[in-house]
Amino acid sequence: MKGKGKIISISLAVILVAAVSSYLAWPEKKEGVSWPSKQALPTFQAPAETLDLIYTTDSYYYQAENEAFGHDTGKADGDGWLAEAGSDAAGKAMLDVTGRKEIPAGEIKAAFNMQVDNFADEDGVVATLEVRDQTADAVLASMEVRNWDFRLPNASQSFELSFNAPGEGHELEFKVLWTGKSTLKLFDVGVFWPLRKDENLLFTSLKGVVNQTKPRIYSYTDNVRGSTGTALLDDLGLKYAEVKDNWELLNKYRSELKGLIVYDDQQPDTINLATTIAGLKNAIVAPPSLVDKLTGAPYNLPILEDLRGKFNSKLEVYGYLYDHYWKQTTHKAIVGLDPGIQSYLRDYAMGMDAAVVWLNPADEGESALLDKFLQDMPYGTGLYLGWWPDEGMGVKKTSDYGLATVASDFSSNLSVLSGTSRSITMPKVPVKPKLENKVYVSFILSDGDNLQYMEHAFWNVWNTPNRGEVPLGWTISPLMVDTMPGLLDYLYKNATPNDAFVSGPSGVGYTYPNFWEKEDGLDRFIERTNDYMKQAGLNVLTVWNYVKGEIKPEVAEKLAKHAPSLLGFTSQFGTGTIGVYGNSMPGQELNVAYGSAESDLTSGIADGLEKWDGKSPSFVSIQANPWQVSYQNFINAMNLYKDNADVVFVRPDVYFQLMRESKGLPVTP
Incomplete structure (x- = not known):
């Protein structure tokens, strides 16, 4: 019996080692993509001196x-x-x-x-x-x-x-x-034209193959910035040449392509399966409508795998992916992408050999299959990129597995931006004012943790001509260090003294830390957040949704212990309650969480004034979303109180310095 027990214990050890190695097996360097073990997301090579600019808009x-x-x-x-x-x-x-x-x-x-x-x-x-x-x-x-x-x-x-x-x-x-x-x-x-979407998928996957060796293709995917879609490139000093006919690139890069993965247009989820396979095999995703053109002269591309007619359901598609390709993909990250999104993120997913899925936690069968993928990923450091059919259920699902969601499903050019210089110069924080018996107000603009927002809609607010008139905390993702470091450096170089950057939820990814059950995994997540925030020059954290939950009521204490470089953090609920954790770190439930109108800003200040006793400093932190609140709304709210000597507007980092001083804590951690 002892011998049998020994065999069982050895077998369990072998299984455990195999499980661990399965998600660590992805090499630190794959062609032009490097992924050091301590790095959350990979780095592509520096972009080519002149990029091919292609249009992959639906029109x-x-x-x-x-x-x-x-x-x-x-x-x-x-x-x-x-x-x-x-x-x-x-x-x-x-x-x-x-x-x-x-x-x-x-x-x-x-x-x-x-x-x-x-x-x-x-x-x-x-x-x-x-x-x-x-x-x-x-x-x-x-x-x-x-x-x-x-x-x-x-x-x-x-x-x-x-x-x-x-x-x-x-x-x-x-x-x-x-x-x-x-x-x-x-x-x-x-x-x-009718085939435009099909072509966009084709050329996005071509970019996925080409850019993993060296970024040479940049996509213009929308009309958000500038007149030619090149403003981001101009800001970063990257040169480009417009490609008048995208098909020219198939001839240019034909030698780098192994062939085609044909998806089934009767089963849209085969687009995600095809993207996964294409990333592993240096192939391009071929719509059925374009197969004859691609296999014929002058391209003569062979079909490596034809997915047409193989599957009767969505579950069969992703079950096949799990059984046949999951072991070959990285387990450090997985991508959740609606098959209808064809011009975004797929190049980045292909470059890091990630599995691409679209499974809804609200569906019993899909949720069970999704569990099989997520349980193979490293608890505490794994990431889910893209988005969910339902935000709350999706973020809860990854939280249950010790993973974080990185909103990025409409990210256009991470395979180019992640190769920009990682040299980031941070300006000094302005000297804080003398602490007085005042009502200190801090404004925060949300949604910067969303990588696609940082590529697109963010610039509509950032480029406001009067930016700098009001102290404002701009949420960003610490993962910009990996995914768009050149852009992060550009922001710092162009920030005014009133512009401060703070981490969006909840550090290196959007997660509900109260639902993390494994102590050591949550510790690793917070330690990595601390490290990445230091690299990104951030010292104020936004936590969604709260830090006093039923499963992990000690999350705030863990933040104080494992993220000692932070000045403090905010969480949701709208109470304005301030606590000091680990005798070292202040945290505040926002007075206004995710405000949606100028009235939310002004009423938040009015409420803070009403509750203030006038005998000690008071702190009012107001967060608003960029989809409904403009930069001018912040200015208007500040100007409403410009003649009130009891109200002082400060950046979030200065705000927490003042709060620390009021609580008898060192101003600098």
């Missing part, structure tokens, strides 16, 4: 403000091209886009997005829209736009032209001829 957009296009009248006007009646030359082209070769043969639709300044008393032609085949010197479609065709003044409206494109060998022209009758603003021209 191909020509931004009117792009100086590369022809303009015979009017001027740039922030987010479009403006021709003003009475001052600009009439009868000339306010936009002339020529030599376009990327439009395929077939039925195409062009949408001209414009606005008129006001309604005219008399109707008349404002502009003529035209699509021409320059090669054949033929007009393919045209339209006269009249004053009364606009439904509202100063509101964007789309005018569509349908045409039959001749295809390969023909160059097209898109022109807006302005008559001078009314002031007109042109935003862009969008071109749509």
Whole structure:
């Protein structure tokens, strides 16, 4: 019996070692991607000297403000091209886009997005829209736009032209001829065709193969910033060359491709399975609609795996992924991505050999299958990138397994940005004011933990002309150190003394620490958070949702013990309650959590003033979301109290320094 017991114990040890090694087996370096053991996410090589800029928008957009296009009248006007009646030359082209070769043969639709300044008393032609085949010197479609065709003044409206494109060998022209009758603003021209989404998936996966050796392809995926989608590249000093026809890149990089993984358009989740396999095999994801073109001349790409007709359900797809490919992928991270999202994040997932899934914890069968993946991942350090069908249930699920969610499903270019320089220069924190019996107010803008937000919508707020007027804490992710270090350095270099950066929830990923059951795993997560926050120059943490839960009521004590570099932290609930933990760290439940209007800012301050006894310092911390609260709302709220000498607005880091002093703690941890 003793011998048998010994054999069992050895077998258990072997199983344990195998389980541990399964998620540590991913090499620290894979071609051009390095992933040191202590690094949360991998680093790609430095981007090429000149990047290929491709468009993977659902529509191909020509931004009117792009100086590369022809303009015979009017001027740039922030987010479009403006021709003003009475001052600009009439009868000339306010936009002339020529030599376009990327439009395929077939039925195409062009949408001209414009606005008129006001309604005219008399109707008349404002502009003529035209699509021409320059090669054949033929007009393919045209339209006269009249004053009364606009439904509202100063509101964007789309005018569509349908045409039959001749295809390969023909160059097209898109022109807006302005008559001078009314002031007109042109935003862009969008071109749509049926296979556009299929092509976007194809070229995003091509980027996944190419960039894992050295980032050479950059995607423009939306219209959020600038006139050409290159503002981020310009800010980082990265050079680029626009690719007029994405198909040119298949010829350019053909030697790096092993072949095709064909998905089944009757089972959309095979897109995620195909992405996973393509990352492992240096292949591209092929839509069924493009297989003949890809396997024929001049590309002649072989089919490595054809997923058509293999699966009857979503569970079968991901069960197959688990049984056949999960062991080959990294277990340090997994990607959750809706199959309908085709132009984002897949290149990054492929570069780090991650499994891509879309499983809903609310569905019993999907939840059980998801458990099989998550239980194989390292408790305390594993990450789930992308997003969930339901935020709360998803974050709770990863928390149960000692993992953190990294919102990133619409991240466009992490395979390029993660290769930028990791040299980050942080400015000094302003000297805190003398502690007095005042009401100190700190504003925080949420959602910066979301990597896609940092690539896209964040810039609408950051580029506000009057940024710096109000002390504001901008939440960001400490994981920017790995995923976009050059961008983090740019933010620090362009910050005003009133701009402070704080960590979004809940450190190195969004998690509910109260649901973590394993002590040592939670300790590792907090220690890693502490390390990454130091690397990112952050010393204030945002915790979602709270630190006094039923399962782990001592989370705050653990933060004090394992994240000693922090000045303090905020959590949710809206009570404003302050506690001191481990006799060393203050934490505050926000007075206003995730405010959605300017009134939330002002009422939060008013409530703090009402509760203040006037005999000791008081602290009011207000967080608002960027989707409903603008930078101007913060300024307005501050100005409402500008004549009240009892109210002092400070950055979150200075705020916690003052709070520490008021509690008899060292101002510097």
